[in-house]
Amino acid sequence: MADYGVFLVNISFWEPPVPQLLVMDTGSSTTWIKCRPCSSYNECPFFKIYADQTISSGNLATEQLTFGTSDEGIATISNFIFGCAHDFKENHDYSYNGIVGLIGDGATFSLVKQLGSKFSYCLGSVNDPYYNYNRLILGNGSIFEGSSTPLYVDGDRFLSLEGANLAVPPDNMFLQNRRDNTFCLAVQSSESISLGNQSIIGALAQQHYNFGYDLTTNRLYFEKIDCQLLTE
Numbered sequence: 001m002a003d004y005g006v007f008l009v010n011i012s013f014w015e016p017p018v019p020q021l022l023v024m025d026t027g028s029s030t031t032w033i034k035c036r037p038c039s040s041y042n043e044c045p046f047f048k049i050y051a052d053q054t055i056s057s058g059n060l061a062t063e064q065l066t067f068g069t070s071d072e073g074i075a076t077i078s079n080f081i082f083g084c085a086h087d088f089k090e091n092h093d094y095s096y097n098g099i100v101g102l103i104g105d106g107a108t109f110s111l112v113k114q115l116g117s118k119f120s121y122c123l124g125s126v127n128d129p130y131y132n133y134n135r136l137i138l139g140n141g142s143i144f145e146g147s148s149t150p151l152y153v154d155g156d157r158f159l160s161l162e163g164a165n166l167a168v169p170p171d172n173m174f175l176q177n178r179r180d181n182t183f184c185l186a187v188q189s190s191e192s193i194s195l196g197n198q199s200i201i202g203a204l205a206q207q208h209y210n211f212g213y214d215l216t217t218n219r220l221y222f223e224k225i226d227c228q229l230l231t232e
Contacts, residue, residue: 006023006096006203007023007024007121007123007134007136007203008021008022008023008024008095008096009021009022009023009024009067009100009136010067010068011065011066011067011100012065012066012067013033013063013064013065013066013080013082014063014064015064017064017066020033020097020098021095021096021097022096022097022098022099022100023096023098023099023100024100024102024121024136025099025100025101025102026102026103026213027103027200028048028050028099028101028102029101029102029103029109029110029113030046030048030082030083030099030101030109030110031080031082031083031098031099031100031101031109031110031111032046032048032056032058032082032083032084032085032098032099032101033082033083033084033085033097033098034085034086034088034097034098035058035084035085035086036084036086037058037059037084037086043059044059044060045057045058045059045060046058046059046060046083048083048099053089054088054089054090055087055088055089056083056085056087056088056098056099057085057086057087057088058083058084058085058086058087059083059084059086060081060082060083060084060109061081061082061083061084062079062080062081062082063079063080063082064076064077064078064079064080065077065080065082067138069141070135070137070141077114077115080114081109081114082109083098085098102119102213103119103213103215111138112138112213112215113215115138115139116138116139116140117214117215117216118138118139118140118142118212118213118214118215118216119136119137119138119139119142119212119213120135120136120137120142120143120144120210120211120212120213120221121134121135121136121137121210121211122134122135122143122209122210122211122225122227122230123203123206123207123208123209123227124207124208124226124227124228125207125208126203126204126207131227133226133227133228133230133231134227135210135227135230135231142212142213142214143210143212143221143230144212144214144219144221145210145212145221145223145225146210146221146222146223146224146225147163147164147165147166147221147222147223148164148219148220148221148222149162149163149164149219149220149222150162150218150219150220151213151214151215151218151219151220152218164222166201166222167224168205171207172204172205172206172207172208173185173186173187173204173205174186175204186202186204186205208224208225208226208227209222209223209224209225210222210223210225210227210230
């Protein structure tokens with residue numbers, strides 16, 4: 001589900017399962033949810049600060065994780081490591097309960113590392129919160145099609161785009177201001193959001209693409225496609 005460029009994942013914690021809407025984030029390795037401190041959780045602290053200055057801190061914990069599968073089944077993970085965040089500061093009013101840290105710096109407690117080493121996702125329209133074909137696939141069912149390029153995960157994660165071209169169509173480069181019917185080029189200086197000389201391919205540019213991450217071979221695959229076709 002997309003919410004103004006933020007893609008939300010519906011997964012559940014605890015037993016019986018309690019659904020949580022979490023922001024999908026390929027740039028961080030810690031999955032955390034908003035929760036109250038509990039004496040049964042360990043005393044290992046975590047602290048995360050994001051580029052938009054959102055801050056989250058608390059203790060690491062283990063609980064059962066439950067999520068739906070592509071064949072409409074249910075999968076569970078016991079002793080899933082996540083952050084119980086009881087101190088946080090948000091700079092946006094999004095309706096989410098935390099972050100799904102998919103890969104980040106490749107830490108062993110990222111969601112992907114705890115499930116294996118593969119995942120893929122397909123993003124539809126950022127501006128359509130009712131588009132029902134966005135997909136996040138974890139594990140062996142991940143989709144690896146199209147062009148590929150080396151993926152380096154060591155501290156900061158980056159792509160080389162060696163031997164591959166990521167074509168970004170005009171619809172993926174401009175935002176419309178509906179108040180005065182003008183269009184703005186959706187490119188921002190990385191220095192303005194404290195990223196130094198790093199470059200980021202944002203969700204807008206990734207619309208109508210399927211991306212597959214294979215951490216066993218350190219390859220990233222991408223293919224321009226209507227996400228609906230992946231469900232047929």
